[in-house]
Amino acid sequence: MSEPSTSKCPVDHASLTTPGADKCPVDHSSSSWSSWRAFLPGSSHPSPPNPPARPPLSTARETSSIPRTDGQHWEYPSEAQFFAAMARKQHDPHAADMAAIVPIHNAVNERAWAEVLRWEAGQGSGEAKLVSFKGRPGDLTPRARWRALIGYSKPFDRHDWIVDRSGTRIRYVIDFYTGRAQGPSAAPSFYLDVRPALDSWEGVRMRVAGFWGRWLGFGQSSSGTSLETKS
Numbered sequence: 084m085s086e087p088s089t090s091k092c093p094v095d096h097a098s099l100t101t102p103g104a105d106k107c108p109v110d111h112s113s114s115s116w117s118s119w120r121a122f123l124p125g126s127s128h129p130s131p132p133n134p135p136a137r138p139p140l141s142t143a144r145e146t147s148s149i150p151r152t153d154g155q156h157w158e159y160p161s162e163a164q165f166f167a168a169m170a171r172k173q174h175d176p177h178a179a180d181m182a183a184i185v186p187i188h189n190a191v192n193e194r195a196w197a198e199v200l201r202w203e204a205g206q207g208s209g210e211a212k213l214v215s216f217k218g219r220p221g222d223l224t225p226r227a228r229w230r231a232l233i234g235y236s237k238p239f240d241r242h243d244w245i246v247d248r249s250g251t252r253i254r255y256v257i258d259f260y261t262g263r264a265q266g267p268s269a270a271p272s273f274y275l276d277v278r279p280a281l282d283s284w285e286g287v288r289m290r291v292a293g294f295w296g297r298w299l300g301f302g303q304s305s306s307g308t309s310l311e312t313k314s
Contacts (some may be wrong), residue, residue: 149196150212159189195257198277209249217243227258254280
């Protein structure tokens with residue numbers, strides 16, 4: 084698997100960018116982006132027929148806490164890059180929304196990585212690093228499908244992250260759910276269900292250890308985490 088370029092960031096915007104353009108770990112495909120955009124202020128209002136001139140957008144990029152295999156850290160897109168990616172795919176972005184969506188995007192990815200590190204804690208020497216990522220918003224995981232059958236909402240997005248731990252690679256699955264609303268003016272909240280995939284012996288071992296750890300009162304305390312963003 085080839086190394087990621089230094090211009091990419093860890094949520095996969097593959098469907099919103101042209102080849103070689105900036106990427107980061109959440110795939111905002113046409114269906115997925117509409118779900119994320121619903122969290123923006125005024126997202127339910129159509130664009131005005133004569134929109135005001137677009138204000139200048141920041142070109143500053145935030146370096147994530149997520150390490151890469153080349154010793155660097157993934158970078159998140161700037162407001163200007165995020166807007167340009169949306170515009171290229173004709174998603175009718177609003178410049179004023181970028182100041183809200185970029186911090187949400189970054190915070191959600193930081194929380195996802197924190198949950199990966201919870202699973203990785205005590206698994207061996209060496210720093211866990213994100214190798215690659217893929218957005219799969221249209222593919223329900225078996226657990227998400229089962230939860231939907233018993234009455235829970237479906238996740239609005241899904242990502243698969245490949246993590247390297249001293250030469251051992253584990254695929255992590257992340258389901259993104261909308262959190263419970265605390266009120267009409269409350270900041271958006273999310274629930275992230277992060278766990279190793281059951282496609283390798285290491286993933287199976289970690290999941291079994293996590294299961295017994297929860298029953299015996301140690302290890303992973305839950306299968307997911309809630310996140311309330313700041314507006």
